[in-house]
Amino acid sequence: xxxxxxxxxxxxxxxxxxxxxxxxxxxxxxxxxxxxxxxxxxxxxxxxxxxxxxxxxxxxxxxxxxxxxxxxxxxxxxxxxxxxxxxxxxxxxxxxxxxxxxxxxxxxxxxxxxxxxxxxxxxxxxxxxxxxxxxxxxxxxxxxxxxxxxxxxxxxxxxxxxxxxxxxxxxxxxxxxxxxxxxxxxxxxxxxxxxxxxxxxxxxxxxxxxxxxxxxxxxxxxxxxxxxxxxxxxxxxxxxxxx
Numbered sequence: 001x002x003x004x005x006x007x008x009x010x011x012x013x014x015x016x017x018x019x020x021x022x023x024x025x026x027x028x029x030x031x032x033x034x035x036x037x038x039x040x041x042x043x044x045x046x047x048x049x050x051x052x053x054x055x056x057x058x059x060x061x062x063x064x065x066x067x068x069x070x071x072x073x074x075x076x077x078x079x080x081x082x083x084x085x086x087x088x089x090x091x092x093x094x095x096x097x098x099x100x101x102x103x104x105x106x107x108x109x110x111x112x113x114x115x116x117x118x119x120x121x122x123x124x125x126x127x128x129x130x131x132x133x134x135x136x137x138x139x140x141x142x143x144x145x146x147x148x149x150x151x152x153x154x155x156x157x158x159x160x161x162x163x164x165x166x167x168x169x170x171x172x173x174x175x176x177x178x179x180x181x182x183x184x185x186x187x188x189x190x191x192x193x194x195x196x197x198x199x200x201x202x203x204x205x206x207x208x209x210x211x212x213x214x215x216x217x218x219x220x221x222x223x224x225x226x227x228x229x230x231x232x233x234x235x236x237x238x239x240x241x242x243x
Contacts, residue, residue, distance in 0.1 A: 005094075009102040013072075014109075023068065023106060024113050027061025031114055034178065035121070045209040051125065052180065054118040055204040058137055060177040061114060062107040063197055064168050066144040069103035073152025074160035077239065096149065096236060103145030104138070111138055125208075133204055140203040140218075143196055143225040150228045153235040171197045196224040 013019055031054055040050040111134055119130065151167075152160055172178045174188060175197025181189045192198040202217040 006098045006101055009098055010105045013102060013106055019106070023065045024061070024110050027057050027064070027110055028113050028117055030060070030178075031057035031117065038180075045211075047205070047209050048124055049180075050121070051118070051123050051208065052205065054114060054123055055133070055137075055208075056177040056180075056201055058111050058114040059175075059197060059200045059204055060168075060172045061110040062137060062141045063144040063171070063200055065106040065110045066103040066141050067148035067151070067164050067168065068161070069099060069106060069145060070148035070150070070152030070155065070164060071161040073099055073149055074155040077153070078156060078158070096232060099149050099152075100142070100145045103148055104141065107141040107145070108138055129208060132207060136207065137200070137204045140200050140221055143221050143228065144200075146225055146232060147196075147228045150231045150235065153232060153239065171195055174198070176201055196221060199224075 034057065035050050035053050038049055038053055040048055043049055043052065115130060115134055118125075125133070148164070151164060155163060174192050174195050176184070176189075176192055177197055181192055181198075199217040199220045202211075202213060203221070205211070206214040206217065
């Protein structure tokens, strides 16, 4: 039952024009735009600035795609779909797992599209680095999938999309995904350490510059995973108790 529902959920997502235009097309367009603005030069850490831009946009697109899964959850709550699911063999835990899995399924093609464009543009990465960073960034998107689910369980179908869109703006800016933190005011670089997108970016960049902080980023993102997960479980139990 869960596998069938997951398959239907993914098909529903990928067949949506908004998925292609906004979830995939917009991050790719932003990568090309910011790549043209900032150009390509070698940074002090030895990484090409264009590669840094690509990683930032990949992180932004994947996290945004995962977060926006919450809009479908909110709409289903508004339409009473969760009430209908109680008449099926699917349990509450299965429903939550399917939603998180579908969010991860949304994030993957975003990463693949941006990395493919980066490959065509000649980003200087080895095949091992392409594969490793794809896996690392995709795995590190999991906290955003759970966070999006939490937002959907609290929001309403007609407003949660706007709330999520408004949330992605500061997450992209303060996380250093749009503009390198090195050229932003110092207070913004400090605030960046408190937003999950900064650590998602670190997961993508640190292995490329052989930095030692990757495990710190993993631990911080694990915290961003556990706390929203507890919120999701609590909220879902309250919702189902009312039905």
